[in-house]
Amino acid sequence: MLPLQSGKVLLPETIANLLGLSGTVGQIVGGLIGAFLIANLLLIQTAVAGPWAKRKITAAFTDRIAVNRVGPFGLLVIVADAVRLLSKELVVPEGVDRPAWDIGPLVIPFSALLGFAVIPMGNGIHLADPETGLAFAFAASSIASIGLVMMGYGSNNKYSLLGGLRAIAANLAYEIPLVITGASVVIFTGSLQMSHIVAEQANPLLTVAGVTIPQWFAFVNPFAFVLFVLANLAEVGRNPFDIPEAPTEIVAGYQTEYSSVYFVLIYLGEFIHIFLGGAIAATLFLGGPAGPFLPGFVWFIIKIWAFYLFTQWMRSAIPRLRVDQFLDVGWKGMLVLSFANLVLTAIIVGVIA
Template sequence: MTLPDTISGLLGIDGVVGTVIGAFLGAALIGTIMLANAALAGPWAKRKITAAFTDRIAINKLGPLGLGHILPDAVRLLSKELIVPEGVDRPAWDIAPIIMVFSALLGFAVIPMGSGIHLADPSVGLIFAFAVASIASVSLVMAGYSSNNKYSFLGGLRAVAQNLAYEIPLILTGLSVVLFAGSLQMSEIVAAQQETLALGPIGIPAWFGLVNPFAFVLFLVANVAEVGRNPFDIPEAPTEIVAGFQTEYSSVYFVLLYLGEFVHIFLGGALIATIFLGGPAAPIAALSVVPGFIWFLIKIWGVFLFTQWLRSALPRVRIDQLIEIGWKGMLVLSIANLFLTAVIVGVLPS
């Protein structure tokens, strides 16, 4: 049973009206949870993690562990004057930040986050998630060309080049998981990972990240490039093109772009958790007493921690290196992985 069905049942509302109300409330609940996680990650966790990696203290004055800084930072950013540069192409300039956030939030509609915490479960759920996540590239292009700024325009062009170079390997690697699961439906992909594999005397979960670690690494790297994190943060590259596509944005528009980046990181983490790490499943049966939703959050925060580690540990690659890695490396490896997976699935007993 999906979350909208559960909500409409609790409210005692049947029919189309119950479905609509349940879907609206369920979407609002999931959206609020993901936005809250992104708000925690951006103003607080990012700074604390980076400080830990670089042997600094970071924010610590307000509240326990500096958590009290989140609200003042939000008020400070939202209360700043919204400066609209001359010559911007409106309404494209206004719409771009909104698309950035909602394209990421829409992807969570098909992600199973735990028992009954699933907004929708279409038969093409994985394709839907890939499709709506890629809409973010449109917002980057819109922000770049509409800002009437050469640095913003360069950032938009880089976003297009990066998306083309890494979107294809990302999807091809995801399709290798589909070959194992035999379905594009997210719930079926999670269900296919519920068995236990015997590794000698040790039993390990049949997560696709363990069954095919090569595909897992490929998807992880392509996802980092897709969400524009170091060493692939070429579209904004602060030391090269000021701030790239977001150079001319301030106040609430900057907050939307900044928040959208972190929601996309969590969407990428949600996809990795779902198709490679068993979704909301616990790593061992003994830990199943912990609710699946908690395990799901732990996994996506683990992916976020990984992106922040890369940010502190690796230098940014040049644009030509990024394109070469994507087309000459990732694409070739993802095609080879898909081919080998098809061969393995074809010879395995059904």
């Protein structure tokens, strides 16, 4: 493993030192507590993003009035929605494949939370830093595809099955360009390790009128950044790529047969995946937690919420594509452009080196 940049210590090690633990026991206890803290931080943000912020942002874009009656600024709608959804009856349709039907909704939020294990969120707020960190983040995010297949197949419903197939088609068409575009960053840095990728972007790119612009890869290769963000939109299911669960076309897709706590888990996973997509984009192209004046952790939160705001803007402003257009853009457009970007990046880096 490459050494951590600037002598930074991982969060589990910090927790273990604070508790006076060492060795394997310290690693296990520190890792469990650190994972618990990070997971709860993300769940709190998701609770704000789903029931409240999504409605407020969409209302602002569409010139409507959002939730404003339940608590100050409508914030208590978060509690009201939680009670309303969790208290609903869990209806189990006849003929479902129970193992697949039950496990599917759990896989989606779990895969997104797992991806955050290797994301550097600020000075010392980093659970793990393996040499294959970027590959791990992509692999963890992709586990959600298994959950979608399980939900679609296990529901014993043709509409759900079609929604699951659409979801897999979407992932195949856009995860490949997503990974290939991320690989162009790896060519610049020579490493898959997240801390190394962030450290490389701390170098100055140029100085204009006394202001130093950092070497964020969004500035170095803006074409790759745009490709990555667009592929990410498809990955998190936001317009114009909101195909797998297009409610007006396919009765909410793979989640048709779910209610109560399972319905909550599905939407919880959806919003955590949006934050994970923003976190990976920020790490690869926007310097990770880097930023002036404010602590790094604050900048990290600002960046993932900026990506969330962008997804909601696209959801309100852009109509979705037809499924044939969706696949054409992925296979004939994004895939070709991502490979072209990869080859061009390799040539430029080879010439400079």
